Amino acid sequence: MEINQYTGQAVVDFLFVSLNKQFDDTFKLYKPLYTKVGTVVPSKSRTEIYNWMGNIEKMREWLGERVINNLKRYQWTIDNKDWEDTIEVERNDVEDDMLGMIGNDAKNLGYAAASHPDELIFDLMLGGFANLCFDGTPFFNDSHPLGPNGLLQSNLGHGALNEANYAAARAQMMSLVDEAGRPLNLVPDLLITGPALEGMARSILMPGLTAATTRDWVGTAEYLVVPMLSTNPNAWYLIDTKRPMKPFIYQTRKPLQFVQMNKPTDYPVFMNKKFIFGCDCRDNAGYGLWPLCYGSDGTA
Secondary structure, three states, rough: OOOOOOOOHHHHHHHHHHHHHHHHHHHHHHOOOOOHOOOEEEOOOOOEEEEEEOOOOOOOOOOOOOOOOOOEEEEEEEOOOEEEEEOOOOHHHHHHOOOHHHHHHHHHHHHHHHHHHHHHHHHHHOOOOOOOOOOOOEEOOOEEEEHHHHOOOEEEOOOOOHHHHHHHHHHHHOOOOOOOOOOOOOOEEEEEEEEEHHHHHHHHHHHOOOOOOOOOOOOOOEEEOOHHHOOOOOEEEEEEOOOOOOOOEEEEEEEEEEEEEOOOHHHHHHHOOOOEEEEEEEEEEEEEOOEEEEEEOOOO
């Protein structure tokens, strides 16, 4: 397909419409995982401030006047960041009809864009044993200051994934209390692992599997295997997903957009015979409510 005065810019424009569609189709095929553990929060500024952190509210019987709870609140900010992925296409490749290769580039770009929120959220999960959350301690920590009279509570474990440690983690989460000493009524319903622990997760939770287990915990949670967690193969996580807020926050400022430079007067086309196409967005992710997520590094 020679680009000349007879074919002109219309052909190139049509090519990029096709690339946009291939990008879009691949983007829509991807099944994101982050929505299971992250709350999506639209953003309207450079930075969002979350000053409700630390509260998991509960009702009480109304006797006399209302009781205004003076619970400890934390201020937590998440700054939006710019993200992009860009590909160049040789003009000669277009002229030589290498459109299949170029189309695959667009599809790969669509996959990378669709998986971007998952990358943000599960990077937070991996880093939760060191990264600080709203109360100034690591997200997974045995000294979170939540409870009556300065009680310190834990969402951290070190045991390898097995039935006994799964049961202990469930009990630990379900025993957490608020600042008045009342149970938070958490019930974990999702077990998350990397690929290395998939077999153990299945043996604990799935019915009808022959394994050296007591089968006491079948059906107490679903399990989710996340390949992005493979860099810490021994770690595993328990989450209560039924609350309005999730343990992680995905904050979106500007939705993803597909852009291109394909005019003869565009600098890379004029100077280097290269068409450019890519995508960009503006967003970020951060830690939410730590009581909703238990993490074990699996080191014990």
